[in-house]
Amino acid sequence: MPDILSAPVVNQVAETDAPLTSAVAPELVLCRYCDLLQHLPALQDGEEADCSRCGHELDARQRESALRPILYAMSALFMLVLTNLFPFVGMDAAGSHRDMTFLDTSAVLLDEDYPWLAVLVWLFIQAIPAICMVAIIYLKLGMFYRLPALVQVARLLYALKPWSMVDIFLMGLLVSFVKLLTHFELSLGMSFWAFCGFCLLHLRTFQVVDRHELWSRIAPPPQPVGAAEAGETGLSQQLKVCQCCTALVPLQETRCSRCGSKVRARIPSSVQKTLALLVTASILYIPANLLTMMETVSLGDSIESTIISGIVLMWADGAYPVAIVVLLASVVVPIVKILVMFWLCYLTTLPLAERSKHGTWIYPLVDWIGRWSMVDVLVVAILAALVRFDSLVGVYPGAATLVFAAVVIVTMLAAMSFDPRLLWDPSPAEMEQQRDEQRGTGEHS
Secondary structure (H helix, E strand, C coil): CCHHHHCCEEEECCCCCCCCCCCCCCEEEECCCCCEEEEECCCCCCEEEECCCCCCEEEECCCCCCHHHHHHHHHHHHHHHHHCCCCCEEEEECCEEEEECCCHHHHHHHHCCCHHHHHHHHHHHHHHHHHHHHHHHHHHHCCCCCCCCHHHHHHHHHHHHHHCCHHHHHHHHHHHHHHHHCCCEEEECHHHHHHHHHHHHHHHHHHCCCHHHHHHHHCCCCCCCCCCCCCCECHHHCEEECCCCCCEEECCCCECCCCCCECCCCCCCHHHHHHHHHHHHHHHHHHHHHCCCEEEEECCEEEEECHHHHHHHHHHCCCHHHHHHHHHHHHHHHHHHHHHHHHHHHHCCCCHHHCCCCHHHHHHHHHHHHHHHHHHHHHHHHHHHHCECCCCEEEEECHHHHHHHHHHHHHHHHHHHCCHHHHCCCCHHHHHHHHHHHHHHHHHC
């Protein structure tokens, strides 16, 4: 095995005046994406270490790694409080005025007998983002004070992180505004600008929190008891990585000694679970496109639109950027994600020499981009909350809204159930051949 595989690539990701130093008693880490065991060098502020085989980040060091996340998270929570205190957006139509509050995006759905959709929207844009910010503050304060349940809070944080969608809601707002400006006069309230600040601070908080560094501060990383050789896979050395806290766990142990999470060498039946979820998403995607996504009632006339007909209508009205955004988020992204995930599952069946290495960086991309399909659901929630002028004009969510939300959630679960380390493992046929060779060698000896 080349020596380069035993040492991660160190990149300088921010300006720092600190000199580079050589590693002292380097820590052994397993890449969560390709299962390569490597020595982690001592990093200075502004540096990150990337896997030498697949290129994914192993660790990073931020300047003032305890204080900055606390300040960002506290500022984000303050902006969220302001977001809920004042009018969010105002709209004028034919002499009538309507003010929308931030909470209306879920409250209106609840009034229209869409309780599950109302709860999802509230969780995605308010509850989960707020819980994540509070969790980060608590964990970082734990670096200064002896606080209880740090491990449990950290596990909760990384379980909820993928479901925080304030950035997607902001995109949904912009799409909704472009759609409405051609027919109504909008006024942005103080809460809108507070939400923009919350969104930026929320994203920045996650940027300055590194998973490996955070867990290293909570508890020392356990190291293998026996001899372990960097540059080899963890599976070949009877080791596995905890996907929650990145600790090394002996293969025979079922739970991580640091965070208590259940740890498996590979996600059980990963490909089968992923395929089942992808088939489910594909089936749900058909009614999501056939049923009504949104109903617009104007002066007694009702216009029902599906995802495709809504895109066509926006294009006909000249709202080309909005039509393109909705087309990408609601049509292109779900279809491409489903197809790419099917392709990744197929790659695991091929011999190692025949696999495309593009799957290594494509998987994190489709895992991240798939959540953006939720923008269409949030657009409907925004329009339903804002366009409410009694008998004059009103917007109401259709049955497809909940079905399409289910499609997005199922595809996200499919990406989570896929184990990217399978892209680097021998195929089932190759593993069977290796076992046959080992049995033949044993019988011959």
